[in-house]
Amino acid sequence: MAHQLFGYGDSSITVDLDAIVANWRYIDSLSSFKTKTAAMVKADGYGLGCSSIAIALANAGCKIFFVASLEEAINLKKTIQLRGLNDCSIMVLHGVQNNQEKDFFTHQLVPVLNDLEQISRWINFAKKIGTALPALLHFDTGMTRLGLDTKQANWLIQNKQDLDSLNVQYIMSHLVSAELVEDPINFKQLIQFKKLLRCFASLPASLANSAGTMLGNDFHFQMTRPGISLYGVHPCNKTINKLQPTFSWKARILQVRSAAIGDKVGYGGTFELQRESLIATIGIGYADGYSRQLSGKASILIGGQTVPVIGRISMDSITADVTELDQNSLLTDTAQLIHQDYGLERMALDLKTIPYEIMTNLGHRAKRHYYERV
Amino acid sequence: MAHQLFGYGDSSITVDLDAIVANWRYIDSLSSFKTKTAAMVKADGYGLGCSSIAIALANAGCKIFFVASLEEAINLKKTIQLRGLNDCSIMVLHGVQNNQEKDFFTHQLVPVLNDLEQISRWINFAKKIGTALPALLHFDTGMTRLGLDTKQANWLIQNKQDLDSLNVQYIMSHLVSAELVEDPINFKQLIQFKKLLRCFASLPASLANSAGTMLGNDFHFQMTRPGISLYGVHPCNKTINKLQPTFSWKARILQVRSAAIGDKVGYGGTFELQRESLIATIGIGYADGYSRQLSGKASILIGGQTVPVIGRISMDSITADVTELDQNSLLTDTAQLIHQDYGLERMALDLKTIPYEIMTNLGHRAKRHYYERV
Numbered sequence: 001m002a003h004q005l006f007g008y009g010d011s012s013i014t015v016d017l018d019a020i021v022a023n024w025r026y027i028d029s030l031s032s033f034k035t036k037t038a039a040m041v042k043a044d045g046y047g048l049g050c051s052s053i054a055i056a057l058a059n060a061g062c063k064i065f066f067v068a069s070l071e072e073a074i075n076l077k078k079t080i081q082l083r084g085l086n087d088c089s090i091m092v093l094h095g096v097q098n099n100q101e102k103d104f105f106t107h108q109l110v111p112v113l114n115d116l117e118q119i120s121r122w123i124n125f126a127k128k129i130g131t132a133l134p135a136l137l138h139f140d141t142g143m144t145r146l147g148l149d150t151k152q153a154n155w156l157i158q159n160k161q162d163l164d165s166l167n168v169q170y171i172m173s174h175l176v177s178a179e180l181v182e183d184p185i186n187f188k189q190l191i192q193f194k195k196l197l198r199c200f201a202s203l204p205a206s207l208a209n210s211a212g213t214m215l216g217n218d219f220h221f222q223m224t225r226p227g228i229s230l231y232g233v234h235p236c237n238k239t240i241n242k243l244q245p246t247f248s249w250k251a252r253i254l255q256v257r258s259a260a261i262g263d264k265v266g267y268g269g270t271f272e273l274q275r276e277s278l279i280a281t282i283g284i285g286y287a288d289g290y291s292r293q294l295s296g297k298a299s300i301l302i303g304g305q306t307v308p309v310i311g312r313i314s315m316d317s318i319t320a321d322v323t324e325l326d327q328n329s330l331l332t333d334t335a336q337l338i339h340q341d342y343g344l345e346r347m348a349l350d351l352k353t354i355p356y357e358i359m360t361n362l363g364h365r366a367k368r369h370y371y372e373r374v
Numbered sequence: 375m376a377h378q379l380f381g382y383g384d385s386s387i388t389v390d391l392d393a394i395v396a397n398w399r400y401i402d403s404l405s406s407f408k409t410k411t412a413a414m415v416k417a418d419g420y421g422l423g424c425s426s427i428a429i430a431l432a433n434a435g436c437k438i439f440f441v442a443s444l445e446e447a448i449n450l451k452k453t454i455q456l457r458g459l460n461d462c463s464i465m466v467l468h469g470v471q472n473n474q475e476k477d478f479f480t481h482q483l484v485p486v487l488n489d490l491e492q493i494s495r496w497i498n499f500a501k502k503i504g505t506a507l508p509a510l511l512h513f514d515t516g517m518t519r520l521g522l523d524t525k526q527a528n529w530l531i532q533n534k535q536d537l538d539s540l541n542v543q544y545i546m547s548h549l550v551s552a553e554l555v556e557d558p559i560n561f562k563q564l565i566q567f568k569k570l571l572r573c574f575a576s577l578p579a580s581l582a583n584s585a586g587t588m589l590g591n592d593f594h595f596q597m598t599r600p601g602i603s604l605y606g607v608h609p610c611n612k613t614i615n616k617l618q619p620t621f622s623w624k625a626r627i628l629q630v631r632s633a634a635i636g637d638k639v640g641y642g643g644t645f646e647l648q649r650e651s652l653i654a655t656i657g658i659g660y661a662d663g664y665s666r667q668l669s670g671k672a673s674i675l676i677g678g679q680t681v682p683v684i685g686r687i688s689m690d691s692i693t694a695d696v697t698e699l700d701q702n703s704l705l706t707d708t709a710q711l712i713h714q715d716y717g718l719e720r721m722a723l724d725l726k727t728i729p730y731e732i733m734t735n736l737g738h739r740a741k742r743h744y745y746e747r748v
Contacts, residue, residue: 144653
C-alpha cells in the first residue's frame with residue numbers, strides 16, 4: 001500500500017483529472033456557447049502537473065491553453081503532439097522575447113504581445129518569412145504589470161495597419177480584483193476594455209480569469225481564461241462551491257514513538273509535552289512545500305482522526321501528537337495533509353497567502369498519481 | 375546573453391561548486407583530521423542540485439553523503455556510480471521503511487535506523503541473506519522527532535548482542551538548538567550522548583550538524599554532518615562569515631513600461647503610484663519560490679542599481695519601480711533577486727523564516743547552471 005502510494009519517497013499527490021474536467025465544464029457552462037473556455041496550465045498546471053491535465057482537458061474539448069513562458073509552451077507542445085492533439089493552441093503570456101521568434105514559429109506557439117517592442121519584433125519576423133503570424137494583443141486596463149500602456153495603445157490605434165502582417169486572434173486584458181464582485185474597478189476595466197475594442201472592431205476578445213467568469217456575461221466576450229477554478233478553488237473564496245476538489249496530499253508515517261512529560265519537540269524545543277505522549281513523525285517538510293509557518297497551526301488526518309502538528313516543521317518531516325488516536329488508526333502508515341478539518345483555504349489563511357501559492361509550491365519529491373474514472 | 379542565462383524560461387540559478395567545496399573544506403578544517411566530514415545533500419542539495427554538488431564534493435574528498443529518503447538515495451547512487459565514485463557511502467536519514475529492505479541492499483545504501491522496528495527489520499533481512507548489513511543507529515537526545523526514544527534505547531542496550539548481524543558504522547544523534555551557542559541544551563545533549571556511547575564503547579559516533587561543527591571539538595566525534603553551511607549560510611546567522619556565498623538567482627526583465635500618477639500596480643491595486651513612473655515586469659513569481667509575502671518588502675538589482683519591488687507578487691512575475699534607473703541599467707535584460715542590498719538572510723527575516731526554507735523552495739522553472747573554476 002505505502003509503496004504504491006509513495007514509491008521510494010515519503011509523500012504523494014493524487015490528482016483527480018475527472019474533477020478538473022468537471023470544473024472546466026462547469027466554468028464553460030457559465031458563458032454562452034459562443035464563448036470559448038480556455039485553460040490556464042502555467043506553473044506546471046498550478047503545481048498539479050501541466051501535461052496530464054492538458055491532455056485530459058483537450059480530450060474533453062478544451063482547445064486553448066495558456067502558459068507563462070516559452071519553455072512551458074515547448075514542453076506542452078511536445079506533450080500534445082505526442083497525443084495527436086493537433087488542434088490545440090498554446091498561448092504564451094510573457095510574449096515573444098528577444099531572439100525567441102524562430103522558436104515560437106517552429107513550435108507554432110501564439111505569443112501574447114505585451115508592448116510595441118514585442119509587436120514590432122513579431123511583425124518583422126512575419127515579414128521576413130512572408131507569413132501572417134498568430135498573436136494575441138494584450139492591453140493593460142489597470143494591472144500595471146504586462147500589456148500595452150496607454151501611450152502605446154494610443155500609438156497602435158493610430159497605426160493599426162501595421163498589424164496587417166499578423167493574424168491577431170484575440171484582444172485581451174486582465175482583471176485586477178475580479179474576486180471582489182462588487183469592486184467598481186471591475187466595471188471601470190470593462191468600460192475601458194470595450195472602448196479599446198471599438199478601435200479593433202472585427203476582433204474577438206478575452207477579459208475573464210476564473211473570478212471574471214463569475215461576473216456575468218458582460219465579462220465573457222469570445223474567450224474566458226479560467227485557472228484556479230479548474231483546480232477546485234473558488235476564486236472568491238466562497239464556501240458554497242460547485243467546484244470539485246481536485247487533489248489529495250499525503251505523507252508516510254515514518255515512526256511512532258513515546259515521549260515523556262516535559263520532553264520538548266523539534267528544533268528550538270518550542271513545544272513542551274504536558275503528558276506522556278505518542279509522537280508520530282511524518283515524511284513531509286518545508287522542502288516539500290509544507291510551510292514552516294504551519295508550526296503550531298496545522299492538523300493532519302490519520303485513519304480518519306484529526307491530530308495536531310506540534311513543534312517546528314523540519315525540512316523533511318513534521319511531528320504530530322497521536323496520543324489520543326485509537327489503535328486502528330495507528331495501524332495505517334499514511335497521513336493526509338489537507339483534509340476535512342484543515343482544508344487548502346484554511347491552510348492559506350494560516351499562511352496569510354492564497355491557495356495558489358501553496359499549490360504552486362507543492363514539492364517535486366511527492367510522487368504524482370493521476371486518475372480518470374474512464 | 376539572456377538566452378544563455380534563462381534558456382527558454384525566465385529565471386536562472388547559478389551554483390558555484392567551488393564555493394561549496396571551499397565551504398566543505400572550511401568546515402572540515404574545524405575538526406581534527408581524525409573526524410570525517412560528511413555532506414547533507416537532502417532536499418535536492420538544499421534546492422541547489424544534489425547530483426552536481428555531490429560529484430564536486432566527492433571529487434574534493436567527501437566520502438559520506440546524507441539524504442532523507444530512499445528515493446533521494448537511489449537517484450544519488452546512480453549519479454555517483456556513473457562517475458565511478460564507488461567509494462562513497464549514502465546514508466538515508468528516514469531509515470529502512472517496510473518493504474524497502476531489498477532496495478537498500480541492492481543499491482548498497484546505509485539506513486539510519488530510528489527505532490526498534492527498523493532495527494529488527496534490518497536485522498531480519500541481514501539474517502535472511504546471511505550478510506552483516508551496514509547501518510547507523512540514531513538515538514534521540516532531545517529532538518523528539520526521529521531516533522530511539524529512552525525506553526527503546528534502554529531495551530537495545532540490554533540486548534546489544536542483537537546487533538551482531540549488523541555492521542553499525544556510527545551511533546548518531548541530532549542537536550536541537552546548536553545555532554544558539556550558549557544554550558545549555560547543547561551540553562545536556564552532549565552529556566546524554568556520551569553516556570549512550572559508553573554503552574557502545576567500540577563504535578564511532580556523530581552528533582554535529584553545521585552549527586554543531588562550530589561548538590568545538592567535544593561535539594565532533596568521528597564524523598560531522600554539515601548541511602546549510604556548505605551552501606554558504608552561517609548556521610548561527612553571523613554576519614562575519616568565512617563561508618562563501620554559493621548561488622545567484624536571476625530573472626528576465628519581460629517588459630519596461632510607463633505608468634501615470636495614480637495608477638495602481640498589481641492584483642488588488644495595493645500600490646498607488648505617486649508620480650509618473652517606469653515599471654519593469656520581471657519573470658519571477660511565487661510559483662518560482664519568490665514568496666508572495668515579499669510584496670512591499672523586497673528589492674532587486676538591475677544593472678548595479680537597487681530598485682524596490684512594488685505591488686503584489688504574482689504567480690509568474692513581479693513589478694519593480696525603475697523610474698530612477700539610469701539609461702545604461704535599463705539596457706540590461708536581467709534582474710538579480712538576491713543581492714548586496716537584499717541578501718538571503720534579510721529575505722528570510724522578512725518572511726519570518728530561515729534561509730533553508732527559501733532555498734529548498736527555489737522553483738524548478740529556473741534554469742540551473744553549475745560552474746567550477748577548474
